[in-house]
Amino acid sequence: MDFIDSHAHLDRFPDIATVISASRSSGCIAIITSGYTHEANVAAISLAQKFPNFIFPCIGIAPSVAMDLSDEEFARQFDFVKSNAHKCVAIGEIGLDFHWAKTDAQIGREYSAFSAQLDFALEKKLPLVIHSRKAENEAIDSLISASAGKVLLHYFSGTPELARKAAEAGFFFTTPPVKSNSRKRMLAEIPLDRILLESDCPYVAKTPCGAAEAASLVAEAKGISIEEALTKATENARRFFGLNL
Numbered sequence: 169m170d171f172i173d174s175h176a177h178l179d180r181f182p183d184i185a186t187v188i189s190a191s192r193s194s195g196c197i198a199i200i201t202s203g204y205t206h207e208a209n210v211a212a213i214s215l216a217q218k219f220p221n222f223i224f225p226c227i228g229i230a231p232s233v234a235m236d237l238s239d240e241e242f243a244r245q246f247d248f249v250k251s252n253a254h255k256c257v258a259i260g261e262i263g264l265d266f267h268w269a270k271t272d273a274q275i276g277r278e279y280s281a282f283s284a285q286l287d288f289a290l291e292k293k294l295p296l297v298i299h300s301r302k303a304e305n306e307a308i309d310s311l312i313s314a315s316a317g318k319v320l321l322h323y324f325s326g327t328p329e330l331a332r333k334a335a336e337a338g339f340f341f342t343t344p345p346v347k348s349n350s351r352k353r354m355l356a357e358i359p360l361d362r363i364l365l366e367s368d369c370p371y372v373a374k375t376p377c378g379a380a381e382a383a384s385l386v387a388e389a390k391g392i393s394i395e396e397a398l399t400k401a402t403e404n405a406r407r408f409f410g411l412n413l
């Protein structure tokens with residue numbers, strides 16, 4: 169069955185051609201490769217050029233990277249994001265990460281990097297891919313107060329209550345193939361037309377095929393078949409990223 173991997177880090181694969189052909193033969197019809205560092209952003213743009221209409225880039229400076237950048241270095245890396253955004257399906261992953269930020273200065277730099285990139289995406293009317301590890305509340309509040317509409321909460325691990333609040337704000341979610349009772353409760357709170365699948369490979373699943381495995385979590389939480397979960401998630405990803413496959 170066809171599926172879309174809505175969040176992968178393809179810059180991490182030394183032999184990308186093999187990964188792409190294996191993904192294609194297992195039904196993958198598109199992969200969103202996500203930037204996080206400057207190097208990953210550069211790689212995302214060039215991979216999308218090599219595999220047009222299959223790899224789609226999203227670029228941004230992740231909070232755990234931004235927290236240690238000087239203002240000058242952030243500005244330099246952000247310039248690349250701004251000048252390549254027109255080639256991308258979204259800006260991300262950006263957001264807040266309080267797992268890695270230890271000092272007030274780091275948290276401060278995370279917030280300023282997040283708001284600068286958030287404002288830019290809103291100005292360009294680009295969707296946002298959000299990383300919110302241990303900062304789910306703060307990230308959602310920032311997005312709501314900025315009136316962000318097209319938001320995808322990647323690997324969301326907040327409470328079911330918070331998931332409901334984000335769903336009411338119109339946000340989308342991706343689920344990785346990582347089973348837990350809390351993820352099942354959270355998925356139960358989110359409307360089926362807002363759920364996308366991700367591998368987050370190679371960090372979570374080994375390859376983009378992990379996104380297809382994540383469909384079983386949706387099927388279980390919603391009491392539907394895996395086929396229906398896959399079909400819905402594929403439609404949702406097309407709609408969210410505006411893919412014309």
Ligand SMILES: [Zn+2]
Nearest residue numbers: 175202261368
């Ligand atoms: Zn990721």
